[in-house]
Amino acid sequence: MLFSFAVASLFFGLSTAVVSVTPAGSDTVCAGQVTLSETYIGEHNNVKVSFATCPDVGSQSRALTSRQTVTNVCGTNCFVPSGGGPNPNDCHIIADALRFNSQNIGAIFQVNTGTNNTVVMQFASCLSFFVNQDLGPIAYCRTDWAALIDFIAPNCQATQNAHGGNCVATDQRWFAQVQHA
Ligand SMILES: *[C@@H]1O[C@H](CO)[C@@H](O)[C@H](O)[C@H]1NC(C)=O
Secondary structure (H helix, E strand, O other), X not given: OHHHXXXXXXXXXXXXXXXXXXXXXXXXXXXXXXXXXXXXXXXXXXXXXXXXXXXXXXXXXXXXXXXXXXXXXXXXXXXXXOOOOOOHHHHHHHHHHHHHHHHHOOOEEEEOOHHHOEEEEEEOXXXXXXXXXXXXXXXXXXXXXXXXXXXHHXXXXXXXXXXXXXXXXXXXXXXXXXXXX
């Protein structure tokens, strides 16, 4: 119920929020990124997880603020122009790995602040990352991140003049992004 509500909110947000924000290059998700550690998750241990520092995320979220559509969960933005988006099937593998971890580790994950404020997940062509922009740690649902990935990936594609997108919390405390790896 909560998830379908979240996805409905996302869909509502998407219809009017297509902005031009260029995601960072293939191996990094932000300027000045420092990767602290890497591991693999999922039923087949094939989704790479990195914990990282993203020092310059503040300016990115501000750039999105004036254009995002406010929903009850987060405002979804697709990145223009079309072409070069991640394969939604690859993104779905990441989402399923999050659901697998939700069942086997726990529903909630924590994202720290400061030097360890970013979690990056990658499988094949798809990369998704979650950035905590708050002053303290954030606890978030793995299945909610999975739902975001499964919504953004297929709905921010070439047919939508897009190549990935993100969802910024209405209170700006975090955002989750989906892009080509
Ligand atoms: C980074 O934070 C995660 C939890 O989000 C934790 O599991 C990991 O050990 C931390 N890594 C470092 C280097 O602090």
